[in-house]
Structures are given as C-alpha cells and as structure tokens.
Amino acid sequence: MTARPVQSLRVRLVLGLSLTICLVWSGVAIWQFTNMQRELRTLLDDRLIASARMVVGIVQQFQQAELAAAPRASNDALLSVIGRDGVACEVSLVRSEVDILPIARTNNIPDMASAGSAGFGQITKGGKQWRTYVLEDKGVRVATADRLDVRDQLVQTFVRTLVLPFALALAGVLLLTWWISTRSLRPLRYLREELARRPPHDPTPVHAGRDTVELAPLVDSLNGLLARMDAAIAHERRWTMDAAHELRTPLTAIKTHVQVAQLVLDQAGPPAQAGDALRQAQEGIGHMHATLEQLLQLARLESASAPGSAEGAQGEAIVQAFALAVRQSCQRAAHEGRVVPAVAVQVLPAPGEGPTPWAQAVLPLPPALLTGAVSNLLDNALRHHQGEGPVLATLQWAEDAAGAAVEIRVRDQGPGLSPAECAQAAQRFWRKTASGPGCGLGLTIVHRIAESVGGTLVLAPAHPGLEARLHLPLHPAG
Known part of the structure; x- marks a missing residue:
C-alpha cells in the first residue's frame, strides 16, 4: 500500500x-x-x-x-x-x-x-x-x-x-497570512507537544486545545478514547489476575494430592508405570503452575508500569537487586532438580573499590521488577546452558550520547537462536520447540519491563550460546 x-x-x-x-x-x-x-x-x-x-x-x-x-x-x-x-x-x-x-x-x-x-x-x-x-x-x-x-x-x-x-x-498578504495562520494553528502545536510528552500508559485527559472551539470536539473525542482504552486495559489486567488466581488454587490442590499419591505408591512399591505416570502428571502441573506465576507477574508488571507506580531503584539497590536475582535463579534451578552450572557474576565498576557512579544514579524501576527481569534472563540461560563453562552475568555502568544507563548481559553456552528466532523470542508464548522447557513468557516480561522505562532488550547469537543484553536508562540522582 x-x-x-x-x-x-x-x-x-x-x-x-x-x-x-x-x-x-x-x-x-x-x-x-x-x-x-x-x-x-x-x-x-x-x-x-x-x-x-x-x-x-x-x-x-x-x-x-x-x-x-x-x-x-x-x-x-x-x-x-x-x-x-x-x-x-x-x-x-x-x-x-x-x-x-x-x-x-x-x-x-x-x-x-x-x-x-x-x-x-x-x-x-x-x-x-x-x-x-x-x-x-x-x-x-x-x-x-x-x-x-x-x-x-x-x-x-x-x-x-x-x-x-x-x-x-500580494507579498504582504502572503506574509501576513503565513504569520496569522501560524499563530492560529498554535493550539494544534500545543496539542501535539502535550501528546509527545505524555507517558505511554498515562490515561489522564488532554488539556491542550480545549479552549479552542474547533479543537474542543477533537480533544473531547481523544479524551473519551483514552478513557475507553484505559478501561479496556484495566479490564484485561483484572481478567488475567483473576484467571491466574482462580486456576492457581485448584492446581495447588491437585499438585498436593499427586505428591501424596506419589509418596504412598513409593512406600507400597507400586508398578513402575504408575510411578512414571504420576511423575509426568506432577511435571505437567508444575509447568502449568509456572505459567500461571508468569502470567501473574506480567499482570503485576503492567499495573506497576502505570503512572503513580513505586519509586525506582537508587544507588546500591541496583547492585543488590542484581545479586538477589542471581541467587533466586540458582535456587529455583536446584529446587527443580536440574544440574546448576556455575554463574560468573561481574559488576563493573565494582562497588566498594573507590568512588563508583552507582550512588549517583536512579533507575526508574522498582527493585522487585529489576530482580524479576534479571531472574527471567538467568532462568533461560540456566535452563538451556550446556558444557562445563559458566553462565556469564554482568552488570555494567554505561554512558553514551543519550546519557548514563545500566547494561545487563547474560550469556549461556546452549544451542542458541538464529537471528530470525531472536527477533521472535520476546513474543508471548513463543518457544523454539513446542515440547521445550519453559512457558514462553519470561522474555516477554523482560521486554515489557525494559519498554516501561524506555530501555531495550536485545538477543544475539553468541556462537556458542545466546547473549541477552538489557539496556536500562538511568536518571541523575537528586
């Protein structure tokens, strides 16, 4: 077209x-x-x-x-x-x-x-x-x-x-007409500037142009559209959270009953087929439980990224949230019974070694969301990692023409993804294979967290493995 x-x-x-x-x-x-x-x-x-x-x-x-x-x-x-x-x-x-x-x-x-x-x-x-x-x-x-x-x-x-x-x-009329039309169209420019400054999730009414007879109907229609969109998004969030809560309770009960049945059958010496079936059922329930937890986290994220959310991570809280994410990911992998590879953690510049810039910046993201983003990246890396080398997790201070930023890099040595698959990996419920591990929401959550603060998530083949780079802009302290 x-x-x-x-x-x-x-x-x-x-x-x-x-x-x-x-x-x-x-x-x-x-x-x-x-x-x-x-x-x-x-x-x-x-x-x-x-x-x-x-x-x-x-x-x-x-x-x-x-x-x-x-x-x-x-x-x-x-x-x-x-x-x-x-x-x-x-x-x-x-x-x-x-x-x-x-x-x-x-x-x-x-x-x-x-x-x-x-x-x-x-x-x-x-x-x-x-x-x-x-x-x-x-x-x-x-x-x-x-x-x-x-x-x-x-x-x-x-x-x-x-x-x-x-x-x-005629020349004078053209100049006067251009000047008068520029001044007359100034309310349109004010409206455009207000919309350009507006955060993505701000549903508050637009004020520019409401005192202009010709623009007032347009502004009223725009405000009505914003209100309907906010109501629709809020309805979707409530539905996601309600659905996840409603499904989590019976799944937790089913999981408990399966565990009890597995314990009883193990003590009575059941046939191997019954034990295998119960283990597979328990794995399926665990997969569904993980999916619901991810859906709940995504719903909380969209609620937290709206205007009026919590304060961001300041100073050393950024480093602490990063370290907490590493510990939680390793604990989850061990709890699931998987072999946990070594994780090489690096913070650049390292805190405590002389003056560092970490205390001078504010990340406009709650520490819990930063921990969740890093945890999802590490969960994927630990799940797909192969070989004896460690998983590399780096937290680095970065500065460029746009200003200071936090750059988090997580690299594994697994099978990796092609460039085309990297472009699709952040889509909801996308997995490389239908029978593969995970629920296809982890990278979606990380991408959504980065997007909420103007950051980016970039996936790139590392040969071997996959490298995820999370770039989050910082605000100056004070």
Missing part, C-alpha cells in the same frame, strides 16, 4: 487564501484596466478637442488678411500661443475646399495634419501613427495630434502603477 504524502494545513490555508485574493484582485484589476484605458483615451481625445478650440479662439482674434499677406511675420506670434500646452498643432486658413494655407505649425506635428475632413482621424508619418482632430471655424482650420505610441506608453505606465502595488500587496 502506497503511503499518502503528508499535507500541511498551514500551506493549504495560505495557498487557498492567496489564490482567492489573486482571482478577486485580478478580476478587479482587469475591470479597472479596461475602464481606465477607455477613460484615458477619452481624456486624451478631449484634450485634443479643447486645445483645438482654444487655438481657434485665439487665431480668430487676428486679422485673416494680415495672416494671409504676411504669414511668416505672424507665425512666431501664433507659435508662442499654440505651443503653450505641449499639444502638436497646425493652423491653416481655408480659402476654398481645395485651397488650404498652413500659417503656423509646431515642430512635433506631421505635415498635412489638417488635411481631410473635420473630426477625429488617424495618419501615418515617418513610420509613426498619429491621432488627429481637425476643427474648422470661420475659415480657420486647426489640427491637433497625439502620437499613438506615446499614448501606449501612458497606458503601460498606468499598468505598471497598477501591477506594482498589487504585487507588493
């Missing part, structure tokens, strides 16, 4: 708002551009009309006979008038429909601008297009003109003045 890409609510919010703003502003800008372009052209045309009317009014104050007789003398006077507003202009006298005499012209107007009919027109001179307006009144014809490329430049300037503020405003 292909994993879906991670999506950001903040990015989607900013992009959505930016797209909406761009679409709205683009529509407004297009409407304004079209409207202003039309108004600008109308304004420039009105300017041509107003300039032409003004020039006609001024020219009519001169005597046309004088202008026609001496146009050059009057040219300078007219030029000083018609060139004031900067509009290209040409003044002509109309003698007949075909006889038009130019008497004054600005330098920036093309020739024959006054030719043609009155009103607006368009001519091309020198590769340039001109917008012209011709006004004729009482024998005076005035032509005003604008270059179309200059008009286009005015339109482009207007577009730049419209686009630049739009781009700057």
Whole structure:
C-alpha cells in the first residue's frame, strides 16, 4: 500500500487564501484596466478637442488678411500661443475646399495634419501613427495630434502603477497570512507537544486545545478514547489476575494430592508405570503452575508500569537487586532438580573499590521488577546452558550520547537462536520447540519491563550460546 504524502494545513490555508485574493484582485484589476484605458483615451481625445478650440479662439482674434499677406511675420506670434500646452498643432486658413494655407505649425506635428475632413482621424508619418482632430471655424482650420505610441506608453505606465502595488500587496498578504495562520494553528502545536510528552500508559485527559472551539470536539473525542482504552486495559489486567488466581488454587490442590499419591505408591512399591505416570502428571502441573506465576507477574508488571507506580531503584539497590536475582535463579534451578552450572557474576565498576557512579544514579524501576527481569534472563540461560563453562552475568555502568544507563548481559553456552528466532523470542508464548522447557513468557516480561522505562532488550547469537543484553536508562540522582 502506497503511503499518502503528508499535507500541511498551514500551506493549504495560505495557498487557498492567496489564490482567492489573486482571482478577486485580478478580476478587479482587469475591470479597472479596461475602464481606465477607455477613460484615458477619452481624456486624451478631449484634450485634443479643447486645445483645438482654444487655438481657434485665439487665431480668430487676428486679422485673416494680415495672416494671409504676411504669414511668416505672424507665425512666431501664433507659435508662442499654440505651443503653450505641449499639444502638436497646425493652423491653416481655408480659402476654398481645395485651397488650404498652413500659417503656423509646431515642430512635433506631421505635415498635412489638417488635411481631410473635420473630426477625429488617424495618419501615418515617418513610420509613426498619429491621432488627429481637425476643427474648422470661420475659415480657420486647426489640427491637433497625439502620437499613438506615446499614448501606449501612458497606458503601460498606468499598468505598471497598477501591477506594482498589487504585487507588493500580494507579498504582504502572503506574509501576513503565513504569520496569522501560524499563530492560529498554535493550539494544534500545543496539542501535539502535550501528546509527545505524555507517558505511554498515562490515561489522564488532554488539556491542550480545549479552549479552542474547533479543537474542543477533537480533544473531547481523544479524551473519551483514552478513557475507553484505559478501561479496556484495566479490564484485561483484572481478567488475567483473576484467571491466574482462580486456576492457581485448584492446581495447588491437585499438585498436593499427586505428591501424596506419589509418596504412598513409593512406600507400597507400586508398578513402575504408575510411578512414571504420576511423575509426568506432577511435571505437567508444575509447568502449568509456572505459567500461571508468569502470567501473574506480567499482570503485576503492567499495573506497576502505570503512572503513580513505586519509586525506582537508587544507588546500591541496583547492585543488590542484581545479586538477589542471581541467587533466586540458582535456587529455583536446584529446587527443580536440574544440574546448576556455575554463574560468573561481574559488576563493573565494582562497588566498594573507590568512588563508583552507582550512588549517583536512579533507575526508574522498582527493585522487585529489576530482580524479576534479571531472574527471567538467568532462568533461560540456566535452563538451556550446556558444557562445563559458566553462565556469564554482568552488570555494567554505561554512558553514551543519550546519557548514563545500566547494561545487563547474560550469556549461556546452549544451542542458541538464529537471528530470525531472536527477533521472535520476546513474543508471548513463543518457544523454539513446542515440547521445550519453559512457558514462553519470561522474555516477554523482560521486554515489557525494559519498554516501561524506555530501555531495550536485545538477543544475539553468541556462537556458542545466546547473549541477552538489557539496556536500562538511568536518571541523575537528586
């Protein structure tokens, strides 16, 4: 199944708002551009009309006979008038429909601008297009003109003045939207941080986000889920303990009766088959009893690993719990009638030999659970050990980038496990062979103990045998 890409609510919010703003502003800008372009052209045309009317009014104050007789003398006077507003202009006298005499012209107007009919027109001179307006009144014809490329430049300037503020405003909106969305989504970050800090078995309600209208239903649903999960886990623990207690009592009674029967048959000299059957029944009952004890220990462990459990092992209590586990494992092996191999115990650094770091640390695990974890590792090692060499049990102080830790290593010289079997060994009720010794819960309990304090249990082939490494992080004292 292909994993879906991670999506950001903040990015989607900013992009959505930016797209909406761009679409709205683009529509407004297009409407304004079209409207202003039309108004600008109308304004420039009105300017041509107003300039032409003004020039006609001024020219009519001169005597046309004088202008026609001496146009050059009057040219300078007219030029000083018609060139004031900067509009290209040409003044002509109309003698007949075909006889038009130019008497004054600005330098920036093309020739024959006054030719043609009155009103607006368009001519091309020198590769340039001109917008012209011709006004004729009482024998005076005035032509005003604008270059179309200059008009286009005015339109482009207007577009730049419209686009630049739009781009700057859009950039500002993007930054403000990103900042506002970051602050608005801060309750989500608080909720994530609270959940990240929460211990695995903490069922207390979540508080972050409850004061936010949009997050309050989500937080309420999450708290409801935590409450239901806690109730389900508590129910499972109670069921495990109740079942184990209910089964232990009749099994203890059956075991006692079998032992009495075995004693009576041994004294009366029974047939060998009856004695073997009773011994096998006693072994089966012992196996079931051990399984129930492990189930009870697992249930107690899950109850003890919840919030509010007992204080951890401090200082020398770590070393004492380790030594107690070694003694208990050897006593159990001897009580079961098995040959107990030698156990080589090593504590590094050894306590009592100068300053040691053991008194400066706290293991966030009750001493009883530490003893139980080491006992289960040693029980497995003693049960599967072969050869004359000792079982190695080491308690060592370790320090790395993550901080100080306790590392417990137990190594036997038995048949060992393959890497694939090592990965499965911590599963509940897993055994290498169905008829093998044990009940398949010891390593599960050790793994659960390590997991409850953020530690690890690693099983690795030792050639020969198996090495179990239990890594438990320490807290500084005080």
